[in-house]
Structure formats: C-alpha cells, structure tokens
Amino acid sequence: MSKEGPVIELRDVWKIYQMGEVTVEAVRGISLKVNHGEFLSVMGPSGSGKSTCMHMIGCLDLPTRGTILLEGKDISHMSESELAQVRGRTIGFIFQQFNLIPTLTALENVMLPMAFQGIPLNERRSKAFSLLNLVGLSDRMYHRPKELSGGQQQRVAIARSLTNDPRVILADEPTGNVDSTTGKSIMDYLSKLNKEEKKTIVMVTHDPELAKYASRVVNIYDGKIKQKGD
Amino acid sequence: MLFDYFLISIRNLTSRRTRTVLTMIGIFIGIAAIVSLISIGQGMRIAINEQFNQLGTDKLMIFPGGESGVPGGTFGSEAKKLTDDDMNVVKGVSGIKDAGGMAYGVARLKYGDVSKYAFIIGLPLDSSRKVIESMQSLKVADGRDLQENDKSKMTVGSELSKGTFFGTPVMMGEKIMVNDAPYRVVGFMEPVGNPSDDSQVYMPLEEVRKLLNKGNALDYIIAQVVQDSDIDQVKSDVQKALRRFRNVKQGQEDFSVQTTAQLMQTLDVVLNVIEIVFIGIAAISLVVGGIGIMNTMYTSVLERTTEIGIMKAIGARNFDITAIFVVESGLLGMLGGGIGIILGIALSKGIEYITSAVLGVTYLKAYFPLYLVLGALGFSFIVGCLAGGLPALRASRLNPVEALRYE
Numbered sequence: 156m157s158k159e160g161p162v163i164e165l166r167d168v169w170k171i172y173q174m175g176e177v178t179v180e181a182v183r184g185i186s187l188k189v190n191h192g193e194f195l196s197v198m199g200p201s202g203s204g205k206s207t208c209m210h211m212i213g214c215l216d217l218p219t220r221g222t223i224l225l226e227g228k229d230i231s232h233m234s235e236s237e238l239a240q241v242r243g244r245t246i247g248f249i250f251q252q253f254n255l256i257p258t259l260t261a262l263e264n265v266m267l268p269m270a271f272q273g274i275p276l277n278e279r280r281s282k283a284f285s286l287l288n289l290v291g292l293s294d295r296m297y298h299r300p301k302e303l304s305g306g307q308q309q310r311v312a313i314a315r316s317l318t319n320d321p322r323v324i325l326a327d328e329p330t331g332n333v334d335s336t337t338g339k340s341i342m343d344y345l346s347k348l349n350k351e352e353k354k355t356i357v358m359v360t361h362d363p364e365l366a367k368y369a370s371r372v373v374n375i376y377d378g379k380i381k382q383k384g385d
Numbered sequence: 386m387l388f389d390y391f392l393i394s395i396r397n398l399t400s401r402r403t404r405t406v407l408t409m410i411g412i413f414i415g416i417a418a419i420v421s422l423i424s425i426g427q428g429m430r431i432a433i434n435e436q437f438n439q440l441g442t443d444k445l446m447i448f449p450g451g452e453s454g455v456p457g458g459t460f461g462s463e464a465k466k467l468t469d470d471d472m473n474v475v476k477g478v479s480g481i482k483d484a485g486g487m488a489y490g491v492a493r494l495k496y497g498d499v500s501k502y503a504f505i506i507g508l509p510l511d512s513s514r515k516v517i518e519s520m521q522s523l524k525v526a527d528g529r530d531l532q533e534n535d536k537s538k539m540t541v542g543s544e545l546s547k548g549t550f551f552g553t554p555v556m557m558g559e560k561i562m563v564n565d566a567p568y569r570v571v572g573f574m575e576p577v578g579n580p581s582d583d584s585q586v587y588m589p590l591e592e593v594r595k596l597l598n599k600g601n602a603l604d605y606i607i608a609q610v611v612q613d614s615d616i617d618q619v620k621s622d623v624q625k626a627l628r629r630f631r632n633v634k635q636g637q638e639d640f641s642v643q644t645t646a647q648l649m650q651t652l653d654v655v656l657n658v659i660e661i662v663f664i665g666i667a668a669i670s671l672v673v674g675g676i677g678i679m680n681t682m683y684t685s686v687l688e689r690t691t692e693i694g695i696m697k698a699i700g701a702r703n704f705d706i707t708a709i710f711v712v713e714s715g716l717l718g719m720l721g722g723g724i725g726i727i728l729g730i731a732l733s734k735g736i737e738y739i740t741s742a743v744l745g746v747t748y749l750k751a752y753f754p755l756y757l758v759l760g761a762l763g764f765s766f767i768v769g770c771l772a773g774g775l776p777a778l779r780a781s782r783l784n785p786v787e788a789l790r791y792e
C-alpha cells in the first residue's frame with residue numbers, strides 16, 4: 156500500500172450509455188487525481204455525470220473508454236469478483252438515499268459488509284457496536300431503517316461505510332435527503348473521518364456551503380471537468 | 386457467511402408473511418401427500434411382511450385352478466378340485482415334510498334368535514394341523530383349541546365373543562346352530578385385526594365337509610418342505626407329481642403351486658405400482674409448488690433490485706447474491722416441507738384411525754422412519770433451491786448501477 160502517488164486516478168475516462176437509438180455521453184473525457192488524505196468535493200448541476208463518475212471510481216461500473224487506477228491498479232482488467240473485493244475492502248459508499256437494507260436492523264446493516272469479507276461473527280458484532288457508538292446511535296442498534304429518521308439512517312450508512320476500514324469513502328450527495336442541521340452534523344462526521352482517520356473522501360454535492368468542508372473542489376459540467384476560467 | 390444468508394432470507398420471509406405462507410401451501414400439499422402415502426405404504430409392507438414371516442419361507446401353497454385362475458375361487462368342476470388324494474400325493478414327494486389341507490365355505494349361523502351367514506373354516510385335527518395354523522395366526526384367547534376327536538365343537542372369532550356379530554356376546558359352552566346342526570363353543574380366538582376374519586368360526590375339517598357337501602375336497606393345501614431343501618426344486622417336484630396324478634400336461638395345470646416368496650413378490654409388485662402412481666401424483670403437485678416458489682422468487686428479485694445493488698456496492702460477490710436467493714427459496718421449500726410433514730403425519734394417523742375405528746382393520750399402522758422425515762425435509766429444500774436457481778441467477782447478474790437506479 157504505497158502512500159505515494161494518487162489513491163484514485165482517472166485518465167481520459169468516458170462513459171457512454173446506449174439506449175436504443177439514443178446515445179448518452181454521461182462522462183466525456185475526465186482526467187483526475189485524488190491524493191491520499193484528500194477531501195475532494197465534486198460539484199455540478201444535476202445530470203452532469205457526477206454519480207456516473209462515482210460509480211466508476213467505486214468499481215460499480217467500468218468506463219466505456221479510458222483508465223481508472225485505484226491505488227495504482229487498473230480496475231478495467233479486474234474480474235467481477237475482484238471488483239466486488241475492491242468495493243468491499245477499499246471503498247466505503249454513502250448514498251443520498253441512505254440505501255440501508257430495509258429488513259435488517261441498524262446493527263445488522265453495519266455488520267453486513269464484514270460478512271461479505273468473511274469476518275467472524277463476534278468480531279463483526281463488536282466492530283459494528285463501536286461504529287454505531289461512534290455515530291451516536293448506540294441506542295438505535297436494533298431498530299429497522301424505517302424506524303429511524305433520515306439523519307439517523309445516514310449515520311448508520313456512514314457507520315456501514317467504515318466497517319472494512321476502507322481507504323476511500325465515496326459520498327454521493329450524502330446530505331441531499333436530510334434537513335440542514337442534520338446535514339451539518341453529517342458533514343462534521345465526514346470531516347472528522349478525513350482529519351482524524353485520514354480517510355480519502357470524494358463527496359458529490361451541489362451545495363456550495365458544503366463544499367467548504369473539502370480541501371479541494373472539482374466542478375463537472377456536461378460530463379467534463381470545468382477548469383477555472385472556462 | 387452461511388449464517389448471514391439465512392439471516393437475510395429469514396428476515397425477508399418474515400417481513401412478507403402472507404406471500405410466504407401462500408407460497409408454502411404449494412409445497413406442503415405435495416409433501417403431505419408424499420409423507421402420508423409412504424408412511425401408509427410402509428406400514429402396509431410391514432404388516433404383510435409380518436404375516437409372511439409368521440408363515441415362514443418353507444411353505445408351498447397348492448390351490449385348485451391354473452396359474453392364471455384366482456386361487457381357491459375357481460368355478461372348477463368336480464374333477465378340478467383338490468382332494469385328500471392330492472394331498473397324499475404331495476406328502477409322498479421327497480422333500481416334503483408334512484402337508485395339511487383345509488376346507489371352508491359360507492354357512493348360516495344361528496345364536497339365540499339371530500341368524501347370520503359367516504365363513505366356517507374346517508381345520509384338520511391331526512398332526513398336519515400345525516402346517517395349516519402357520520397360515521393364519523390362530524391363537525386361543527379364552528377356553529381351549531379344537532382337539533382330536535372333537536365332535537360338534539367349535540371355536541369362534543373375536544367378533545362373536547365381543548358381541549358385535551350377533552348383537553349379543555356368544556357365551557362359552559353355549560351352542561350355535563350351523564346350518565341347523567348344533568355346535569358347542571369351546572374357545573374364543575384372539576383378534577386377527579380385521580372384522581371379516583374375526584367373524585369366522587373354526588370347526589373340525591370333516592364336519593365342515595359334511596355340512597357343505599364337499600366330500601373329500603380341500604380348498605387349499607399347505608405343504609412344509611424339509612429343512613434346508615431347495616424349495617424351488619421341491620415345488621417343481623410337487624408340480625410334476627400332481628400333473629402325473631391328475632393326468633394333465635405341463636402348461637395346462639388345473640392347480641397351482643406357489644412359494645411364500647412368490648406370493649410376497651406378487652404383493653410387493655402390486656404395492657410398488659400403487660406407491661409409484663400415488664407418489665407420481667404427489668410429485669406433480671410438488672412441481673406445481675416449485676413453480677409457485679419460482680414465481681415468488683422472481684417477484685422478490687424484482688422488488689429487491691435496489692437491495693441487490695446496495696449489497697453489491699458494499700462488497701457482495703455475484704456468488705453471495707445467488708446464495709442469498711437460493712437459500713431463501715430453499716428455506717421457503719423447507720418450511721413448506723416441514724408443515725407438509727406434520728400434515729402428512731396427521732393425515733396418515735387419521736387414515737390409521739379410520740381404518741381401525743370404522744373398518745376395524747387394526748394391523749394397518751402408519752410408519753414414520755427417520756429417513757422419511759429427513760428425506761422429505763431435504764427434498765423440499767432441494768425443490769425450493771431448484772425453483773429459486775433461475776431467479777437467483779438473474780439477481781446475481783444485475784448490473785449494480787442499474788440496480789441502484791431502479792425505482
């Protein structure tokens with residue numbers, strides 16, 4: 156695990172969706188480096204390709220063209236199960252819609268990513284306990300997502316994203332579905348993770364207020380990075 | 386990991402209870418049918434085996450009528466009947482230890498004011514009686530057995546002594562009129578287990594022949610072979626001797642000789658055919674149940690598309706997703722199977738109860754070996770897994786991004 160060089164590198168990445176007759180160029184030649192410990196905020200209007208970028212960085216999707224390197228490794232040559240490994244170990248996802256499993260309790264949701272890594276049950280439990288403690292939800296462990304507020308659900312999701320000690324946290328509009336006070340507390344958590352745990356964070360937002368938490372801001376417009384002065 | 390597959394499945398099944406129960410119905414009907422049919426079938430086999438064990442494998446049964454005819458029930462002319470002479474021929478064959486014959490028929494019994502028809506069985510009272518008695522479990526419950534030199538004496542089946550036959554119990558030492566001739570009751574027999582056999586009365590062979598005008602005819606002969614002899618060889622020797630004595634050619638016999646093994650095989654074949662037909666029907670209902678599970682699982686995959694996307698995003702491999710859905714449908718099958726087993730046991734116990742309480746047949750006992758219960762559970766789990774296979778594969782192949790975008 157070299158701490159030299161970028162953790163994430165995109166080289167002229169394209170994503171083109173073919174929907175019948177229509178071709179959608181969601182990402183059109185993005186090149187980007189994110190260094191270890193950075194807190195990068197990606198901004199841009201809706202439909203500009205931010206989520207598509209996040210999905211490719213997070214190994215959920217492969218680029219149509221171009222190269223993505225995660226810790227120096229080209230993900231486009233990885234098999235399906237290798238991609239799953241990377242997603243499980245290197246990346247922690249936080250979504251706008253929280254995306255918890257509705258039938259599982261908060262505790263079980265936090266334990267689940269560790270299950271996919273084959274971590275023993277008792278280890279998983281104690282880790283999940285301490286993570287839920289960290290996000291201030293020790294009294295909500297056995298609640299189902301629908302019994303939790305939006306902010307609480309997102310905190311569960313943050314705890315879940317941390318379970319396998321990922322180097323990178325990808326947050327796609329993490330405060331998009333919560334009120335501004337809750338949003339602020341979520342941002343405080345992310346900021347703390349970046350500063351204290353040295354997690355590399357890439358966060359999508361279109362709120363300039365939130366972008367202030369980041370150490371660097373990248374603007375995307377129409378599938379391309381908008382350079383300063385463009 | 387397996388624990389988590391189960392946890393996710395159970396959480397999911399319990400959060401959609403109505404659908405879970407409805408889906409299971411398809412499986413448990415099939416499993417209930419299979420369990421009850423097999424347990425009753427096995428019970429029947431055991432009862433028959435017991436019967437044959439009692440009979441022993443060293444017996445030959447000789448009936449009037451050819452191989453194709455119904456044993457003992459032919460419309461044979463006088464010439465075709467078996468007689469004491471035939472029995473003596475059989476006794477003369479080397480390899481035969483002893484032989485006995487019996488005669489039976491329907492006669493009118495009168496006890497007090499009540500007249501009814503019943504089977505009267507004529508038993509030999511000499512040494513050959515032992516051979517005959519192996520055919521039926523004739524044990525005296527009360528009083529005494531028929532003895533040599535008994536005249537106008539009888540023993541009666543349990544239906545008569547219980548009182549169900551005449552309406553009033555027959556008393557020891559009282560007389561029953563058989564076709565107007567008086568017979569004194571000297572013994573009560575133990576119940577055999579079915580009402581028609583237990584309504585018979587037993588009398589000396591010669592007196593039955595006289596009452597029914599049978600002359601020296603016998604309705605069947607049982608022969609016991611010498612210990613350790615080759616029963617099939619003895620059987621063909623008996624056939625040869627009887628052909629010569631009765632002056633018939635091979636292939637045109639007006640009698641048939643069977644070993645117990647043969648009889649058992651015939652019954653076994655019949656039981657097998659019945660079982661296969663019924664299990665086939667039950668299997669069809671299981672297939673239908675399996676399709677029900679498949680349908681439920683396809684619906685579930687569709688509904689949980691986002692969930693599948695989430696699990697992939699947090700590190701689930703395609704294999705994990707497949708396993709989660711296969712385990713879930715397997716559980717669905719196994720839960721259905723479990724209920725089916727309980728239902729099946731109840732059903733066959735019910736059949737057992739009805740046959741004994743209503744029909745009076747007490748030797749039919751439903752039989753539940755462990756392999757049947759475990760096998761049915763395993764089988765329903767497998768049906769569930771198979772039914773869930775295709776939906777699970779579809780789930781695992783979902784593109785994670787599209788799954789997450791799915792509304």
Ligand SMILES: Nc1ncnc2c1ncn2[C@@H]1O[C@H](COP(=O)(O)OP(=O)(O)O)[C@@H](O)[C@H]1O
Nearest residue numbers: 172174179181200201202203204205206207208
């Ligand atoms: N799976 C897909 N199929 C077709 N078009 C897609 C797909 N995913 C995204 N798009 C399109 O790509 C563009 C960028 O989408 P997205 O990355 O979600 O934007 P953002 O997150 O910046 O709002 C949009 O026009 C969107 O409709």
Ligand SMILES: [Mg+2]
Nearest residue numbers: 205206207327
């Ligand atoms: Mg988006």
